[in-house]
Amino acid sequence: MSKKSLADFDFETGEVLLVDKPLTWTSFDVVRKVKNALRIKKIGHAGTLDPLATGLLILCTGKKTKEIDLIQAQEKEYTGTFRLGETTPSFDLETAVDMARPYSHLTEQQIQAAVAPFLGLIQQTPPLFSAVKIDGKRAYEIARQGLEAEIKSKTVEIKAFELTRIALPEVDFRIVCSKGTYVRSLARDFGLGLGCGAHLTRLVRTRIGEYRVEDAFTLESIQALRPPRPGDEQRPARAERPGTAPNRAGLQYFAALQADALAVQARQAAEEAGAKAENDPE
Template identity: 40%
Template sequence: MILKLSLDGFIIVDKPIGYTSADVIRDIKRLIDRQKIGHGGTLDPMANGVLPIGLGKATRLMEYLLDENKEYLATFRLGEITDTYDCTGAIVAKNNYSYITQEIIEKSLPRFTGWIYQKPPKFSALKFKGRRSYDLARAGVEFDLNPRLVKVHSISLERFQPPDVDFRITCSRGFYVRSLANDLGEYIGCGAHVLNLTRLKVGPFKLLNSVALNELKRYNFQDLFPQIIKPMDEVVKRLRSLSLNTNQESNFKMGKPVSLFNDSLKFRDDEHLRIYNESCDFFAIGKYNAIKKLLLPFKVFSS
């Protein structure tokens, strides 16, 4: 049964292992009749966990969601190196790991915390000279991806039971847990790859509040499905907010800027703001021009 719903917001899916992010989109399109559906951050097929799905107008807010921090729980297997840096790849080397202690690992973690340059895996969706790098890697083409600057907010050792070690990782966009496993394994000398990976959090969305894909398929009644939709503005709660009166709202929706000459409104130049009307309905993202003291329409969501 396909539901014809006029819903704009986010569904927080617990992506199952074996599914691509595109597979999840495909299944949801079979459930609801929406032209615009997108996901907030690719999750590898071997991983499970939080995959935010934007519906309708919410797809226009994906850029804010992609910039949010992410939290993972990962199991690294010591002593084995794979070509994909995870358990789906071919094992290219096996090494002794018996000398690895909990202290050795804990002392190595600061090296991979903070702003670091990280080289992405060759088996990834990044492009190299116009082609997907995983296509080149599968074809045996020799190439090298440039390191990228990423931020790791924290890494904590959760379980030490060699050859398997669990980590909790909080990081910025662009970070690859697979690369961390490979780099950490290289640093401590025994090699490692990702055995299991669960995404616990993307911005405000947590695994605890997600819905399993199989469970989602049981929401086949129009009065039940809206209960799991998260409001659009939840992904931009880190932005400061501003309310407009009825006249300002009308002008803003027509693409006209709004004057903000109140000196108490100390917004930064080019700052993005959540915009609400007098009824407290979220209807736009505005961008502030500090020189002209104007609030400019950036994203307006028509009724």
């Protein structure tokens, strides 16, 4: 079955639109971008993705917004990477590493065996850096103020959990889970089970029910459908939000990691240019 063209969508009447969410964008960022680009009056998303997660984000427009709860209730599939031996307060790269422990003694058999306790119905405590509400406030608002709060555990179901690559300290995985499962919490609990700690470094949502990320549209392709507006030819070009904008999402540690990586690349390029200059004849 061929992929439906964006030009054939009737967004005002109602559509289910699959979007491949970019890194560091919040789910609300994507909703706002699509709403403004296509001038859609009624639009919402069916299941939040964290800023540092990518992959399938489902948007519903018009009459299809009535299906949001139904879509959100369907099982989810994710792939990603845990990093063993280090923990962070947010359980991912949003915040800096706060503890490091040895991990090199772990065998592949021990790591694979640590999966079993997380299959089926389990009790899970959501991260403080999450959208869970505590006394009317989002938990992440409390966390980013440096405050503590108690979050109650809840029952979730892990239907499938497999490790697809072990290259210490990294462990790649695939999971299928119920609504309300926090993969970041799974990273924390998996690390606790191994006694070395862990945090999430990569997460891609690949499926919600029968909807798959392979059928999702990029924001660039959606933006290309933006209808012309009166006066566009005289209006100066609007600065688009960059592909990664950590400060908008409060991702200080991730921003620092990106800056360090860019600095290393610049230093290596300068060293290579210097070496080439020395070796080239006059």
